[in-house]
Amino acid sequence: MAGPGFINVRLTADAWVEELRAILRDAGDYGRLTVGQGRRVNVEYVSANPTGPMHMGHCRGAVVGDALASVLEYAGYAVTREYYVNDAGSQVDTLARSAHLRYREALGETVTIPEGLYPGDYLVPIGRMLAKDYGDRYVTAPEADWLELFRTRTVAAMMDLIRADLALLGIHHDVFSSEAEVQAAGRVTAALDRLRADGLVYQGTLEPPKGELPEDWEPVEMTLFRATAFGDDSDRPVAKADGSLTYFGTDLAYHAQKAEDADELIDIWGADHAGTVKRIQAAVKALTAGQDGIGKPFDVKLVQMVRLLRGGEPMKMSKRAGNFVTLADVVNEVGKDVVRFTMLTRKADAQMDFDFAKVVEASKDNPVFYVQYAHARICSLHRKAVEAGMALPQPDLSLLDADEMALVKLAAQFPRIVEGAAANREPHRIAFYLGDLAAAFHAGWNRGNDDPSRRFLMVNDAAITAARLALADSIGQIIRNGLAIMGVAAAEEMN
RNA sequence: GCACCCGUAGCUCAGCUGGAUAGAGCGCUGCCCUCCGAAGGCAGAGGCCAGGGGUUCGAAUCCCUUCGGGUGCGCCA
Secondary structure (H helix, E strand, O other): OOOOOOOOOOOOHHHHHHHHHHHHHHHHHOOOOOOOOOOEEEEEOOOOOOOOOOEHHHHHHHHHHHHHHHHHHHOOOEEEEEEEEOOOOHHHHHHHHHHHHHHHHHOOOOOOOOOOOOOOHHHHHHHHHHHHHHOOOOOOOOHHHHHHHHHHHHHHHHHHHHHHHHHHOOOOOOEEEEHHHHHHOOHHHHHHHHHHHOOOEEEEOOOOOOOOOOOOOOOOOEEEEOHHHHOOOOOEEEEOOOOOEOHHHHHHHHHHHHHHOOOEEEEEEEHHHHHHHHHHHHHHHHHHOOOOOOOOOEEEEEEOOEEEEEOOEEOOOOOOOOOOOEHHHHHHHHOHHHHHHHHOOOOOOOOEEEEOOOOOOOOOOOHHHHHHHHHHHHHHHHHHHHHOOOOOOOOOHHHOOHHHHHHHHHHOOHHHHHHHHHHOOOOHHHHHHHHHHHHHHHHHHHHHHHOHHHOOOOOOOHHHHHHHHHHHHHHHHHHHHHHHHHOOOOOOOOO
């Protein structure tokens, strides 16, 4: 005993040697866990509105969600990657009208995009496509004739654009769910009827907000969900005074839909939606609670905004002018791996700066580079050994010294890191761990600079080289496994 | 006014399902480059973990509270 509640257990060197063998044997599967027990987890992320291409505001949520999905898979969950397409609100009508203008433009008109419509150039090719398909049939036709058609066509085209952007990041969702389809399938009515039967949906008016009262406040009767019964601060409207659904009204039914095929739900949201977390959690609890009164596990992970910098200077962006930085621009400039890794170098709920200059910097304070560099060094050892014409025997791992075994101990923590990252839904832990592991490996490498007898590659000693290469391989394997979870390629050479 | 997030080294941040002397990078100080890849390396200084209270054998970690930042706040999506 070493103090209360403490029992010191010292594993023998053999145990660590055995772990090293396990890393090399299990290779790409080392660190895979069964803690998920095959439970079905639905991870919904990105879900950007289909009104334009992906911009950098979407990027972090996309990467965090995707990496989280991978971590959970690695930990033994059955994961569904899902994207919710908001194709039912007034914004997609606005999109259709914007596309209609571009359609007229494609037929020769000179158009100006009025305030309130989407001015982006990305609608120009959509306009051309519509012109090609429909000729001048809808130029002067009343809106009712073309709105639905143009909406459908344009949303489909936008989703193609978004899927292409996501593919640049290596992100592919399993399921795309449509808000319009959730409504058309009668799921909203069904969900609201159920809740109404339980007294959780009712006609009523909301209390005016505390504090400063809005000028034009008038009590209005609408359809409300009793969110206060589940810890929210106020009941929340599911249908407006005119009877049309609110966003929340459909979202609630959508979550009920997801819950049908999943044991657990996770949403990845931008932090600007933090204010609506409680109501959706209340809704999921109400809709999924069984006889025990406990709903299905449902986490909402908030992802903070990313500030874009170039050489320390914030980049000016104006959404109105439509000159936002697109995701494609950034990926094309710095590469998928840099974007993905960097997005995971901070915990999701902390704000982050993304500096175009720093993320590609080849230095020790750039973990993207440092981890890649470690892997490249490990790969280079084999090339060097071959060049030196060495014939390596079966490694005798008992030749490794205490410093080298310390590296094995760190590598052997990988499964626990995966477990923690999965349990806490924090994929950034993988990135930090890889940074630590890479640093430890580099330190080991550097020992060889001070003392040549401690180099990994000892041309005159095949036995020790074989053992040390086995050690290096195990580190390389862990780096590959970790990077694979993050969706980052492991470089074999640095340029 | 209410809710949520945050407050850890000079700076940027890890650590938070409670556990042994609180970690990293930058910056700072001092050494080190005929040497497997020095696009660096080693060592050191630097912290009442915002303040206060509580739970516990034990708290940066959990609870309450104060202060200080950020965000959101009736039928927008």
